[in-house]
Amino acid sequence: MLNDPRGGSFRFDAGAVCLDFAHTGGEGRYAVFETLHDPADLGAWLAEPPLTAILTVPVTSRELAEAKVLRQAIWETAHAQADRRPLPTEAVAAINRAAAAPPLTPELAEGGADMEWAPPVRASQALSTLAREMIELLSGPLAERIRECASDNCPLVFVDSSRPGARRWCSMERCGNRHKLRALRARQATDP
Numbered sequence: 594m595l596n597d598p599r600g601g602s603f604r605f606d607a608g609a610v611c612l613d614f615a616h617t618g619g620e621g622r623y624a625v626f627e628t629l630h631d632p633a634d635l636g637a638w639l640a641e642p643p644l645t646a647i648l649t650v651p652v653t654s655r656e657l658a659e660a661k662v663l664r665q666a667i668w669e670t671a672h673a674q675a676d677r678r679p680l681p682t683e684a685v686a687a688i689n690r691a692a693a694a695p696p697l698t699p700e701l702a703e704g705g706a707d708m709e710w711a712p713p714v715r716a717s718q719a720l721s722t723l724a725r726e727m728i729e730l731l732s733g734p735l736a737e738r739i740r741e742c743a744s745d746n747c748p749l750v751f752v753d754s755s756r757p758g759a760r761r762w763c764s765m766e767r768c769g770n771r772h773k774l775r776a777l778r779a780r781q782a783t784d785p
Contacts, residue, residue: 605764608735608752610644611727615667616749623748629664632657632716639719646697646719649712656716663691663720667727671750674731675741691724744768 607613617638618627629635632652639646666687670680697718698711710718730736730752738753742763749763762768 605749605751607750608754609726609730611667611723611730612671612739612750612752614638614723615664615671617664618661619668620665629657629660635660635716639716644719644722646710646714646722648716648719649714650716652716656720659691660716660720662687663724666691667723668750670727670731671739672741672748674736674739675750680731688724688727691720692728694718694721696721696725742768 605616607616616626617629618624629638632654635657636648636652639648666681666684669684670688673680673684694717697714699708700711701707702709730739735752735754738758740751740753740760741747742749742751743761744763747763747768751760751763753760
């Protein structure tokens, strides 16, 4: 769920956890969307599904700062890929730095039916896992399916995993419906 600072929320599935992470706030004009205000906010976000990395070591202020650098790097590379521009060198370096840390280690839970993360579970490991997912996304078969919402005022990026590769909107309930409503009104205005 994404929340609009002007009110309301809508369901948004970016198609990759790393892209979901990129939408937790930002710099400049995107600062109004910031959700990671303090280390505990980062810990809470990482504990949510689908990552479900319940930290066993508290998040530090340094890790929060590193998370925001990684988030910005994911944002910049995703937009560059969606626009089919060269990936920004500094953003690529930031993703690579985060990926160099040890990632989360999966293990079978008691009884063997579920997966959990092997302790200790640290924020730096979760950030490494997100960075590695972004590397796989940018270098894999879905790289050409990274898209920006087709709305003229929506910067959200997503992986188009639809079979025909025709997804245009961040969310049908938000930008898709707005587009359809504008098109309907335009047709009605020109019909006698």
